[in-house]
Amino acid sequence: MQVSVEARQHAQALLDFIDQSPSPWHAVDTAANQLKAHGFKNLRENEPWQFKAGGKYFVVRDGGSIIAFVLGQRPLVESGLRIVGAHTDSPGLRLKPQAAYATEGLAQLGVEVYGGPILATFTDRDLSLAGRVVLHSEEGVQTRLVRLDQSIARLPNLAIHMNREVNEKGLVLNKQTGLPLIFGHAANTAEAKQQLTATLAGKLAVPTEAITGWDLAFYDTQRGSFWGMAQEFIANSQLDNLASCHAALEAITQVEKPQSTLICALFDHEEVGSESATGAGGSFLIDVINRLCLSSGLSQEDKLRSFANSFFISADMAHAFHPNHAGSYEPCHHVQINQGPVIKTNANQRYSTNAVTAARFMQLCALAKVPHQQYAHRTDLGCGSTIGPIMAAQLGIATVDVGNPMWAMHSLRESAGVLDHSYMIATLIQHYAS
Template sequence: MQVSIEARQQAQALLDFIDHSPSPWHAVDTVANQLKAHGFTPLHESESWQFQASGKYFVIRDGGSIIAFTLGQQAIADSGFRIVGAHTDSPGLRLKPQAAYSTEGAAQLGVEVYGGPILATFTDRDLSLAGRVVIRTAEGLDTRLVRLDQPLARLPNLAIHMNREVNEKGLALNKQTGLPLIFGHAANTAAAKQLLTETLAGKLAIPAEAIAGWDLALYDTQRGSFWGIDQEFIANSQLDNLASCHAALEALISNETPQSTTICALFDHEEVGSESATGAGGSFLLDVINRICLCSGLTQEDQLRSFANSFFISADMAHAFHPNHAGSYEPCHHVHINQGPVIKTNANQRYSTNAVTAARFIQLCEQAQVPHQQYAHRTDLGCGSTIGPIMAAQLGIATVDVGNPMWAMHSIRESAGVLDHRYMIATLQQHYAS
């Protein structure tokens, strides 16, 4: 399979983006830095907003969600908004507030399962910690990002000699007793706690007693890579859904003077239902749109007209056909890696796509000269969902659910296609230009 230099460069940029973003808070920080580099001005929800014509802006809510937008050349009421939504979080393991303890001299970390990860894939990996730490300062509380670069913790498998049926029945891990990780030696729990806090404090160059709390995730320290005979595949953690975040960001910043007002909305907490202040089920996007309309002098009727003229693309990854498990797929809806973006449909509205919005996305693909595929889940299996139905219900905007095909969704090491990332960027560019 031939892979162009451009496609390989865009895939490498994606791998670098993920490697710099081991937690939702790091992902938002990475996005914000790229936006600033391309002339976007930061806004704060607690301050008054004022815009310049064709201005480019972004706003962050609670560190884990970010919305960026470029004001269009045309009147908002007439042209509406062109929106892409994705999510910054991925399934995995999160540290408990009182995480460290000792078991017969082994320093361990207690974790909670976040979302629906494939737990067995977290065993025997070089894991470390990343996220945010709240610290006490002379001025009050402050929040800082932290990332421990070296392999810090591990979840060793039980030897096959004590789990003789693991290859026949699979690895089953009790979420309470089977997931605590080993990160060192400690004579007792007090020593284990001290070991953890001093490690974090050392990284932040602060006294250990300054730490007031944390939101910390386990992440795989192995960097992203290309693989395959022609290096046509990529592997990394968090492809679901940082690949969609990166594609949306690249499309937004490449279109400097759009006709319609363009929005890139990246939310936290999709993997746990989106019902939070920073999730798609919260008010963040509607709050931002309301303020755009207010600052632009729109009446309520104009704003409602703008919604009727808008189009929302919910971008989240899709299930590629796995040749070893053909029976797990709907026979007439196999989608394949490196064959283009996938339009996802579900009659029960687990996806927001309908015939009209699907046709509209197909038209964008055709204009971008990009192939497309269509996916429906096997009827007798439970279908996952996305932010698409949530946003469609909240805003009343025409919405489609799409995503690039991938293998091993929710594994700590997922795989996708080099060509597909270029295809998605090109299609979202076309969307923002429409």
């Protein structure tokens, strides 16, 4: 398989983006820096918004979600919105508020399962912590990003001599008793707690007593990589769904003077249902759109007219065909890695796609000279969902659910195709330019 220099550069940029974004809060920070580098202005929700014709802006809500937008050349009521939505969070292990304790002289960390990770993939990996720490100071409550670069914790497997059927029955980990991570030695729980807070305080260069809480996730310290005989595949954590976030950001920063108003909305909490102030089920996107409409002097009728002229692409990763598990897939819907974006359909509205919105996306792929594929889940298996149906219901805007094919979704180490990332970027650029 031939992989172009451009496709390899796009894939490397994605791997770099993920490596810089070990938590949703880091992903938003990385995205904000990328947007600033392309001339986007940072707005704050508690301040008045003033726009310039053709202006480029972004706003962050609570650190984990970000919405960027570019004002179009044509009136909003005529051209509508061109929206891409994705999510910044990935399933995994989150640190509990009172996490550290001691067992038989070993310091351990209690974790809570976030979303639906493949828990077995967290064993025997070099794990560290990243996220945000809340500090109390004379100036009040402050939030700081933190990332411990070195591996600090591990979940060692039980030896096969004590788990003889692991290869026949698979590794089963009790979420309460089987997941606490080992991170050192400690004579007692007080010492274990001191070690954890001292490590965080040292990284932030603050006194330990300044730390009042945290939102911290464990991440794999191994960096992203290319693999395959032609280096046509990539592997990393959080491809679901930082790959879609990165493609959307690349697209919105490359379109100059668009006719329509463009929006790139990256939400937290998709993996746990999106029902939060920063999730797609919250008010973030509609709040931004309302302020855009107010600034344009649109009446409620004009706003609804603009919605009728709009198109929403919900971008989340898709299930690539795995030759070792052919029976897990719906016949005639075997999507292949490196063969283009996937249009996802479910009659029960787990995906928002219908025949009309699918056709619109196919047309965008054709204009971008990109192949496309179609996916439906096996009828006798529960189908996952995305932000697409949530946003379609909230806004009443024509919506399609798409994503690039990948293997090992929700593993700590996922895989995807080099070509597909370039294909998705090209298609989203076409969407924004339409």
